[in-house]
Amino acid sequence: MTNEDLQNIITGLGTDLEFTTEGSEFLNVIVPKEQLHSLCSQLKSNPKLKFDYAFCITGIDWVPALGVIYHLNSTELKHEIVVKVMVDDRENPTLDSVHDIWQTADFHELEIFDFFGIKFNNHPKLRRLFLTPEWEGYPLRKDYVDEANMIIK
Amino acid sequence: MTDQEVQNKIKTEEYFINMGPQHPAAHGVLRLILTIDGEIIKNVEPDLGYIHRSIEKMCERDSYQQIVHLTDRMDYLSSHINNEAVCLAVEKGLEIEVSERVKVIRTIIDELTRIASHCLWWGVMGMDLGALTTYFYAFRDREMINDIFEETCGARLTMNYNVPGGLMFDIHPNFVKRTKDFIAHFKTKIPEYNLLLTDNVIFHKRTKGVGIITKEDAISFGVSGPVARASGFSSDVRKHHPYSAYDRVDFKEILFTEGDTFARYQVRMMELWESVSIIEQLIDNIPEGETKAATKAVIKLPKGEFYQRVETARGELGVYINSTGNKNPYRVKFRSPGFSNLSILNHISKDVLIADLVATMASFDFVIPDIDR
Numbered sequence: 001m002t003n004e005d006l007q008n009i010i011t012g013l014g015t016d017l018e019f020t021t022e023g024s025e026f027l028n029v030i031v032p033k034e035q036l037h038s039l040c041s042q043l044k045s046n047p048k049l050k051f052d053y054a055f056c057i058t059g060i061d062w063v064p065a066l067g068v069i070y071h072l073n074s075t076e077l078k079h080e081i082v083v084k085v086m087v088d089d090r091e092n093p094t095l096d097s098v099h100d101i102w103q104t105a106d107f108h109e110l111e112i113f114d115f116f117g118i119k120f121n122n123h124p125k126l127r128r129l130f131l132t133p134e135w136e137g138y139p140l141r142k143d144y145v146d147e148a149n150m151i152i153k
Numbered sequence: 154m155t156d157q158e159v160q161n162k163i164k165t166e167e168y169f170i171n172m173g174p175q176h177p178a179a180h181g182v183l184r185l186i187l188t189i190d191g192e193i194i195k196n197v198e199p200d201l202g203y204i205h206r207s208i209e210k211m212c213e214r215d216s217y218q219q220i221v222h223l224t225d226r227m228d229y230l231s232s233h234i235n236n237e238a239v240c241l242a243v244e245k246g247l248e249i250e251v252s253e254r255v256k257v258i259r260t261i262i263d264e265l266t267r268i269a270s271h272c273l274w275w276g277v278m279g280m281d282l283g284a285l286t287t288y289f290y291a292f293r294d295r296e297m298i299n300d301i302f303e304e305t306c307g308a309r310l311t312m313n314y315n316v317p318g319g320l321m322f323d324i325h326p327n328f329v330k331r332t333k334d335f336i337a338h339f340k341t342k343i344p345e346y347n348l349l350l351t352d353n354v355i356f357h358k359r360t361k362g363v364g365i366i367t368k369e370d371a372i373s374f375g376v377s378g379p380v381a382r383a384s385g386f387s388s389d390v391r392k393h394h395p396y397s398a399y400d401r402v403d404f405k406e407i408l409f410t411e412g413d414t415f416a417r418y419q420v421r422m423m424e425l426w427e428s429v430s431i432i433e434q435l436i437d438n439i440p441e442g443e444t445k446a447a448t449k450a451v452i453k454l455p456k457g458e459f460y461q462r463v464e465t466a467r468g469e470l471g472v473y474i475n476s477t478g479n480k481n482p483y484r485v486k487f488r489s490p491g492f493s494n495l496s497i498l499n500h501i502s503k504d505v506l507i508a509d510l511v512a513t514m515a516s517f518d519f520v521i522p523d524i525d526r
Binding site for chain 1: 201210372386393461473475484488491495496500
């Protein structure tokens with residue numbers, strides 16, 4: 001399916017969705033965080049889309065907002081899109097978990113929580129996965145400073 | 154009382170036990186917190202980070218040429234393939250087309266790397282299940298591949314042979330001959346491997362029906378590589394998104410449907426033959442040409458996002474580069490096959506014996522630096 005066809009179908013799945021293909025090989029869908037879970041579950045269940053394979057989930061720090069990027073693939077229909085979601089609150093960023101849609105999100109969300117501090121609602125057990133429980137700060141954020149262990153240019 | 158009722162009645166109290174971080178079956182520093190009832194596993198919780206180096210953060214500091222050298226410290230048994238992933242992503246961003254010679258050489262070395270990795274896996278899988286001889290057989294043959302690598306690029310494991318735009322230098326004059334010698338030798342050894350382990354009845358009893366993954370679970374958990382193909386999930390990046398010279402070679406994607414430990418074992422054993430076949434198709438036809446396309450000394454990718462995936466010996470490695478147009482990337486993410494494969498371990502290990510978990514983990518072929526990055 002071409003990106004235009006995908007865009008036409010996905011437009012009807014939510015409100016205020018933004019689409020772009022600029023600077024990317026995939027169709028990018030930017031979704032408001034309130035609609036993340038409902039859009040994702042429809043992306044998987046819609047018979048014309050069937051995005052059943054989340055092959056990459058990335059946390060990112062777009063200063064000042066934080067965000068998550070979902071790379072999705074349909075193993076049956078062979079098309080791919082990218083879903084992006086942003087959260088402005090740096091103190092207490094919260095998004096809905098999508099682990100009930102793609103179970104791989106369980107671990108990837110733990111990794112994002114560990115390094116970016118984004119909390120996921122309804123995650124089965126949100127915890128520090130790589131770092132120790134008492135670790136302060138979130139190392140992959142752009143404003144993280146660790147004078148002992150980082151070479152700051 | 155029936156046997157089952159007796160068994161239910163003599164339940165012991167559940168307790169925690171640490172498997173690792175220093176456990177021989179983990180092949181590295183992986184800590185699994187097991188909740189067990191007697192010898193039955195109730196829950197597996199991985200605790201990671203013992204060798205986390207935050208390669209993704211280091212990438213934000215380094216230039217694109219430097220990033221390549223960090224990646225072979227992730228999955229050190231697929232180092233050449235990891236290097237290639239970053240190089241392909243950078244080449245995609247710069248819109249450089251590398252020469253045919255580079256593509257073919259990269260593909261040959263990819264497959265040699267895959268054979269070396271599968272050899273090591275075969276050796277330690279036997280060892281995990283108590284068959285020590287496999288280790289010596291496998292390392293004898295793997296040594297020949299490492300010697301070929303050493304002659305061509307100076308390193309045996311962390312090769313650093315790829316650079317954005319091509320290869321660091323041309324292949325050694327002996328490369329073609331030694332590779333052919335190795336292939337001729339190795340084709341007589343795979344049947345020997347099968348005689349020693351594949352047809353062993355004790356091995357069958359330890360692996361058949363153990364750690365079954367269904368196709369739906371494999372897709373949902375993002376499992377890839379031989380583990381996914383053993384469950385019938387066609388996930389070979391070489392087939393679905395061909396890179397380098399994979400679009401012009403003829404090879405089969407090995408698929409099984411059982412999804413158990415023995416199916417994962419068979420996938421890798423048959424992949425050895427496919428790798429041999431790919432090398433045979435290419436080794437006599439290495440085209441002449443440049444080994445490196447001209448790149449600027451300071452590489453700046455245009456603003457945008459670049460995603461490149463490759464098939465390592467463990468599965469799908471994805472490299473996501475987000476560039477703002479500077480000489481450093483804004484964000485780099487490595488979607489490592491081991492991390493996603495590990496996520497299914499708890500799901501398939503409920504109510505199994507501890508010894509079966511060891512067999513299952515052996516068939517996953519974990520490389521811990523690949524999980525920790």
